[in-house]
Amino acid sequence: MTQDIFGQTVTLAPGGSLESWNATQMAFLAHSAATPTHLAETLTTAPDFALGHAVKAMFYLLLGRRELVATAQDALTQAKSALTTSSVTRREQRYVQALDIWMQGHPKAALDIFADILRQHPDDALAMKLDHALRFMLGDSTGMRRMIETVMPAYGTDHAARGYLLGCHAFTLEETGEYAAAQAAGRAGLELCPDDAWGLHAVAHVHDMTADAKGGLQWLTGREAAWAHCNNFRYHVWWHKALMHLDLGQIGHVLDLYDTEIRREKTDDYRDISNATSLLSRLELEGVNVGDRWEELAEFSAKRTEDGCLIFADLHYLLALVGDHRDQAIRDLMGRLHRDAARAATDIEKTMANPGLSAAAGLEAFGEGRYGQAFLALARARKTMQQAGGSHAQRDVFERLTIDAGIRAGFLDEAEGILADRTARRDGCLDGYALTRQGLIEDGRDAARVVARMPAE
Known part of the structure; x- marks a missing residue:
């Protein structure tokens, strides 16, 4: 056993496997595209490293793809097997659990175990x-903040992950x-870790929520190196830049970023699909003709109707199907949502029921021009959309779809109320969308x- 870069005891010998494990953790914190490469090197040199197999499975689960669940299960099996063949720390056992x-x-129960790990090892940046x-x-934003602020005292100026922690904060x-505090923390984190794309993007979020598109563009421009090294997260940062141009009415810039950056690689990763579908939806709400851009998204999404890993993903697949009028695929996805919601045995299936069913019904109705039904369904889903x-x-x-519906x-008072609530959450700042609506x-x-x-006839 030895200690990793964060001072955590791990069942690895000093040398190559420890170095690649440290590289894995640092890459994961930076959303680096090299993360799986470093992890593969670790497991090649240390095939009985239980924590490595467990983390590999977690990385697959975070991708939210049904076909990768079996791969994650194989990694869990290897992790459990490693627990029986080597002496591991209590911390590593808890990861596997x-x-x-x-x-x-x-x-949600897994989060209870992470909380236990962090109580014992608050400076464990991987668990954080x-x-x-x-x-x-x-969608647990308050829990995210509570956890970060609980462990923050353990991250001194010499902690290798302090910049990434500040980005998360x-x-x-x-x-x-x-x-204001978010912007200060994000900037401070980036000074310590210049490749902290998450912290950089947190500051971009601040500009979005305070209707400061010009300031947001100034923040991102010239800092492209902070996200160029990333996995598909880099497309999400470009998406933020496109939103800023959209708020300023610069539609040509938006479409150019969509074609050259956001959909540079035609992937079916749900995060990439969500970037693309939500941007096209916003454009269409502003009356922009997006051409045939829905087609390739719908092709991918029609193959994901039985996925059911995350309601967030399913709703964006549905946006693509509605955008391209894929009626059969819409029916398939809606049917699967109803089946999952009826079962509601897991945390994810419960979100299929609420807010999933109402949100999906609203999106389907909006696409068919049944705006009254769309509004009622989306407004109902809105109460729990955070989940x-x-x-x-x-x-x-x-x-936006709720308000526009x-x-x-003709539900003008109701739409105005939701618009006012949206503005209040944005520190009272009116963006281009709010002003137009x-x-x-009126x-x-x-x-x-x-x-x-x-006069009456």
Whole structure:
């Protein structure tokens, strides 16, 4: 046994396997595309490393793909086998236990085990980041912040992951409405770890939530190296830049970023699909003709109708199917959602029921022009949409669709109320979307007054 880069005892001998394990952890913190390469090197040189197999499985689960569940199960089996053939620490055992219960469909219970690990080892940056990632997927922003602030005292100036911790703290501060503090933490983290794409993107979120698109573009421009090394997360940072151009009405820049960066690689990763579908939806709400861009997204999404790993992913697959009018695939996905919701045996299946069913029904109705039904369904889902996971910025596409459905259906007071609540969460700042919708609501009221004054026939 020896100690890793964060001072945690691991069942690895000094040398190559420890070096590659340290590289794995640092790459994971930075969202680096090299993460799986380093982990593969670790397990090649240390095939009985239980923690390595457990983390490999967790990485697969975080990808949210049904076909990778079996691969994750194989890694869990290897991790359990390694526990019986070598002496491991209690901390490493707890990782395997967290994975086991996560694999059974109970990620919230896995978080309880991560919390236990962090109580014993608050400076364990790997556990911190995994806990952070899983809470993000479950929409637990208050839990994310609480966890980060609990372990923060253990991260002194000499801790190798202090910059990444500050980046995570910045994101939790932003998601809980502390915008000035979030910006300060994100900037401080990036100074310590210049490749901290997560912290850089947390500051981009602040600019989004405070309607400062110009400031956001200034923040991102020239810092491309901070996310160039990333896995597909780099497409998400480009997505943020596209949102800023959209808010400024610079549609040409948005479409160019979509084609050259956001969909540079035509992947079917749910995170890439969510970037693309939510951006196209926003564009169409602004009256932009997006051409045939829905088609390739719908082709991928039609093959994911039976996935069911995350409601966040399913709803974005549905956006693609609705955007390209794939009626049979829409029916297939809706049918599977109903089956999962009826079972509701796992944490994920419960989100299929709530907010999943109402949100999906609303998206389907919106695509068919049934705006009254779309508004009622989306407004119902809105009450628990946080549980779908993701960030405020990512879920905002559903907020916009709800408001637009309300305006188109004539529910002007209700749409105005939701718009006001959206603005309040954004520190009272009005972005381009809010200003435009306020105008549409007033236009709708003016039209209603004209109709009311017309003489009856």
